[in-house]
Amino acid sequence: MRTIAIIARKGGAGKTTVALNLAIAAHRRGLNTVAADSDPQRSLVDLLRLRRHGGPQLVETTARDLFALQAACASRGVEALIIDTPAADEQELSNALVLADLSLFVVRPTLIDFYSLARTLKVVRRLHKPALVVLNQAQHPRAAVEPPAVRNALAALELLRLPVSPAILRLRGAYQSSLSRGCSVEEQGDEAAAGEVERLWSVVQQDLFDRPAWTRATVNGPLVDDFPII
Numbered sequence: 001m002r003t004i005a006i007i008a009r010k011g012g013a014g015k016t017t018v019a020l021n022l023a024i025a026a027h028r029r030g031l032n033t034v035a036a037d038s039d040p041q042r043s044l045v046d047l048l049r050l051r052r053h054g055g056p057q058l059v060e061t062t063a064r065d066l067f068a069l070q071a072a073c074a075s076r077g078v079e080a081l082i083i084d085t086p087a088a089d090e091q092e093l094s095n096a097l098v099l100a101d102l103s104l105f106v107v108r109p110t111l112i113d114f115y116s117l118a119r120t121l122k123v124v125r126r127l128h129k130p131a132l133v134v135l136n137q138a139q140h141p142r143a144a145v146e147p148p149a150v151r152n153a154l155a156a157l158e159l160l161r162l163p164v165s166p167a168i169l170r171l172r173g174a175y176q177s178s179l180s181r182g183c184s185v186e187e188q189g190d191e192a193a194a195g196e197v198e199r200l201w202s203v204v205q206q207d208l209f210d211r212p213a214w215t216r217a218t219v220n221g222p223l224v225d226d227f228p229i230i
Contacts, residue, residue: 005100009116024184050182109153167200
């Protein structure tokens with residue numbers, strides 16, 4: 001079984017949207033999948049309950065109950081456990097960070113999102129845990145050139161030696177419209193958005209299911225006290 005924690009310290013970054021799309025992506029590819037909502041707001045629960053036809057198993061949980069949930073899922077043959085974490089302090093996130101085989105940090109290419117990310121990465125560095133940063137709600141490139149905000153964000157992440165997902169999720173209405181039915185963008189059929197989620201799932205699958213754990217990228221860059229201005 002593989003456990004994926006979806007993390008964003010800043011509200012509105014799209015954490016739950018990413019969690020929903022990845023959980024449905026895993027389910028659609030035949031994996032026995034559990035989507036666990038440990039965020040007190042229960043946004044993932046509310047969205048997945050809108051579904052009319054099947055989907056990943058849904059569990060409401062809390063940060064302190066995640067270890068017991070992971071053990072129960074493993075005993076039941078669950079293959080993918082995807083956790084929507086609370087936008088809380090590091091103590092609330094620590095259980096998810098410790099048990100996750102991969103943590104996905106969802107950030108928009110904005111300065112305020114990056115400062116929120118920096119605080120949590122201190123904990124991840126101490127744990128030497130596998131992690132990827134996923135840029136979400138990024139502006140669209142023009143003539144194959146990324147807009148300044150995206151270029152600056154990628155440069156800052158490279159400077160900090162943070163592993164970055166090559167799959168970037170763009171500003172698209174499809175992500176919001178699909179949520180109204182508890183669907184993923186792959187199910188809704190928006191080709192561009194579906195391609196982004198498919199690529200992100202491919203990155204996750206390769207990292208978690210297709211190669212040994214010791215080869216996974218961990219967060220080992222410089223201290224985030226020297227976080228650059230973007």
